Amino acid sequence: MQLKGFKKGTMAQKITKREEDYSQWYLDVIKEAKLAEHSPVRGCMVIRPTGMALWENMQKGLDQMFKDTGHENAYFPLFIPKSFMSKEAQHVEGFAKECAVITHSRLKAVDGGVEVDPESQLEEELIVRPTSETIIWDTYRNWIQSYRDLPILVNQWANVVRWEMRTRLFLRTMEFLWQEGHTAHATKEEAVDETLQMLDVYRSFAEDFMAMPVITGVKTESERFAGAEDTYCIEALMQDGKALQAGTSHFLGQNFAKAFDVKFQDKDGDHKLVWATSWGVSTRLIGGLIMTHSDDQGLVIPPKLAPTQVVIVPIYRSDEERATVIEYGDSIYNELKELGIRVKLDDRDNYKPGFKFAEHEARGIPLRIAIGPRDVQNENVELARRDTLSKSIESREGIGELAKKLLETIQNDLFETAKKRRDEMTSFVDDYDQFKKILDEKGGFIYAHWDGTAETEERIKNETKATIRCIPLDKGEEGTCMVTGKPSKQRVLFARAY
RNA sequence: CGGGGAGUGGCGCAGCCCGGUAGCGCAUUCGCUUUGGGAGCGAAGGGUCGCAGGUUCAAAUCCUGUCUCCCCGACCA
Known part of the structure; x- marks a missing residue:
């Protein structure tokens, strides 16, 4: 039996509507869902228990996929000696401007307060890691002597700090949580395979767990990771038509092996430089998750990642009714729990x-079961889906299996809906004026031909704010650049980005 | 880092222009009535007005500095 959908707009509106102010909506959703809040420290956030539970679920999914592809977890220091940072020229250039530097080791009490003890100045300053390539490659040098020591397939879950000018909760914070994989290989082919394998791990995690469709591709030179030969990425499209880089996988070539002198003796007895990769995703994924599925009622998240998948709301008047309904609810609770x-x-x-309904919607619980005396009487429940905001009356019998099935349906529907939206907001353009027009009026992904030069890329960026998100891996047809008319090997993906 | 806006009980705001010792709504606590889409009434608790200086008999209010947040820009894997 189907019931009418929820009446919208009759409730007190705590969340700004998307079309009114998208940025404010994003902040409101995070606040009402109790995912995170601003801290007293500029650019840093407090991740609240619900937000952390969401991240933990993402970690579980990813970690299993890393283990399944042969990786192990390790942990490297938060602090990096300053001299390490400068060993790889491109790398230091890329990160120099956003490093927090530790110069002193203690404070001293001064009339009621404290100040930095000038006598505690460090001989060599320490950098708070913006990423760990340098300290890891310094370590790998000692781990690797022979081809028998390779490959090294290590991941670490950690926090990193990048001193950002402008921050947004989850999307760009000065401190964030992430994982960084760092692998070492005997051959270039093996390292390239690893880079692409992990890109595919990210793609399938985004799609299968986050229900977030992504485009895989390789970055242009200007968007490449500092120190990488090639940076591969997954790019997602948010509801407001802006792109989000959701994960990157780098083929580092022998750049760090050279910088840190990491060589191995091969079967033929020769000493050779090691080939490297690194790859990472961060709590930024949570920002992407929010902006992919959520609506004006609040958070919407896929069941696989939802900290709570089903909430049971009892409805009653008297104490007797309460006792009956709660008992009924307990039995449903146990049945669902048994099913995992x-x-x-x-x-x-x-x-x-009513308050609970609204609250659980704002917090994005995928399924709600409401039960009252009538339901106990008729052996029914009222089932409500968060994603579609639809309700139905279902039999108590078999509710566990139904809920389980429905959670899978929601997971799939969220992906299909997001994919449909993404496809509708994707354009193919051959004319530069048309490109600008679509960018301003519609936004979204735009596939267009580009002549492959940094100059043209820069010009487009300056004139339109759009950047090349990636050169897609599934190559399309050849053509001519929409700006210069020069030959183009394939269409590349443009968008304004977060 | 540049331009704009803001910071006042837990949350959202008024008061500031024109200085006179802080108020409203929600939330909280207690009581009663309620409970199928954000309950009602009654009572109570809670704020050195972001922080630091200055002007003044007197500062939430005026002046200076500083911190944080939001928006736009610059910057940025």
Whole structure:
């Protein structure tokens, strides 16, 4: 039995509507879902328990995929000696402007307060890691002597700091959580394969767990990671038509092996430089998740990642009714729990059902089961989907299996909906004026021909704010550059980006 | 880092122009009535007005500095 959808707009509006102010909507969703908040430290956030539970679920999924592809976790220091940073020229250039530097080791008390003790100045300053290539490659030098020591397939879960000018919760913060994989190989082919393998891990994680469709491709020289030969990426499209780089996988060539003198003796007895990769995704994915699925009622997230997948809301008047309904709810709770569903029974007595409905919607719980005396009587439940905001009456019998099935349906539907939206906001353009027009009026992804030069790329960026997000891996047809008319090997993906 | 806006009980705001010792809504606590889409009434608790200086008999209010957040720009894997 189908019921009518929820009445919208009748509730007190705590969340700014998307079309009114997208940035404010994004902040409101995070706040109402209790994912994170601003901290007293500029550019840094407090990740609240719900936000952390979401990240932990993402970690679990990714970590399993890393283990399944032969990787192990390790942990390297937060601090990097300053001299390490300068060993790889491109790398230091890329990160120099956003490094936090530790110069002193202690404070001293001064009339009621504290100040930095000038006598504690460090002989060599320490850098708070913006990424760990340098300290890891310095370490790998000692781990690698023979081809038998290769490959090294290591990942670490860590925090990093990049001193950003302008920050946004999850999307760009000065400190963020991430994973960084660092691998060492005997041959170029093996390293390239690893780079592409991990890119595909990211793609499938984005699609299968986050229900977020992505385009895979390689970055142009100007967007490449400092110190990499090639940077591959997954690019997602947000609801407001802006692109988000959601993950990167770098083929580092022998740049860090050279810089840190990491060689191995091969079967033929020759000493050779090691080939490297690194790859990472961060809490930025949470920002992408929010902006892919959520609506004006608040957070919408896929069941696979939802900290709570099903919430049961009891409805009652008297104490007797309460006892009956809660008992009914408990049995449903146990049934779902048995099936491995992350379920909660919201038995708080100080909130009315309507309040709870709104709250659980704002917090993005995929499925809600409401039960009242009528349902106990008829052996029914009311089932509500967060993604479609639709409700139906279902039989108590078999509710566990139904919920489980429905969670899978929601997971798939979210992906299909997001993919459909992404495709609708993707254009193919051959004319530069048309390109500008679409960018301003519609936004989204634009596939266009480009002559492959940094000059043209720069010009387009300056004139339109759009950047080449990537050169897609599934190559299309040849053509001519929309700006210069010179030959183009394939269309590249343009968008304004976060 | 440049331009604009803002910081006042937990949250959202008024008061500031024109100085006179802080108020409203929501939330919280207690009580009663309620409970199928954000409950009602009654009572109570909670704020050195971001922080630091200065002017003044007197500063949330005027002046200077500083920190943080939001928007736009520059910058940025």
